Amino acid sequence: MSTFYTASKPFLSNETSGDFSLIVDCNEYYFWVVVDIGGHGSTHVGNLAQKCYQVLYENHTLQLEEILELIHHMKLFQQNGLVIFLARVYTKTSIIEYISIGNIHALLLQNGRYINLPVQEGIVAYTVPTVINTYVRKLHKSDSIFVATDGVSLHSSKLPRNISTPSEAKEITDDIVSNYSRMDDSLCSSLFYDSSSKNTYIEPDISKESYHG
């Protein structure tokens, strides 16, 4: 059973974080999104997350680049701008497809080795690359992916090289946010991949939509 898990912490005494993650179940794949809204905290982040979820759910057949284009042109996001990790994790094919724009760090643990997943510079709703790359990677059983906003100092040297259960991945995700936060909103979202399994556990889970921030 593949497991998505997100841990986060707002900056200082802010009640809400400007970072959020979403998991959207589209049957043949899951959208997995990590967003860092510009600035610290945001009283509107709940609305932004809901809107982002709506865009994904209503346009789930579009290509990732097309979905990014929709988000890029939405006035709602133009006040602060955002950086984003936007991924499809397929349930019947062992791949992850993703676009990543801005200062978001993604690490893949595969066969005991950490791989920095490539990202592109930019700020969505402000300026994005002229040519958007869509990256695809084959996933294997027990691969783990950690995606962190820039409020987290994510270094592979500080992480274990063997993660064999979802609960281990969850613990590490919690530790990353607890121990490696910087002076900013902090969020780390992880995927522990269990082959092409349709059974997926999402935490925290709010029925079909899982927004955590």
Add this chain to the structure above:
Amino acid sequence: MQFNIDSDTNISIILNSIEMYISSFLMRKIVHVELLTLCSELVNNIYNHANHGTLSISFKEEEVILTAKDHGPGIHNLSLAVKEGYTTKKSLGIGLPAIIRISDDMEMITNVNGLYIKIRKVLT
């Protein structure tokens, strides 16, 4: 070893050349067949969709790395392309799902300027 593919290429000759090159290295029969399948899919993908590109084959100890690059339009609809039997050309549509299944590791970058695929296949 690098093989160039363009619209004037005789695909049969290229694939024969690739088979001769691969056959010069020792490997299990099943791996040999899978490697040829991967190369055939990559070459045909370049020929059918991009008109020009390259396939590099690099043998390293116990693995082989295949790298295909082209300057075609990229993959427009990946979620369809990964479905078994889907094809935009008149073919069996074995393509991308087979590449994913047969490769031991695969990474790909696609954009409007082309497609880059890197595959690792273990020989032992």
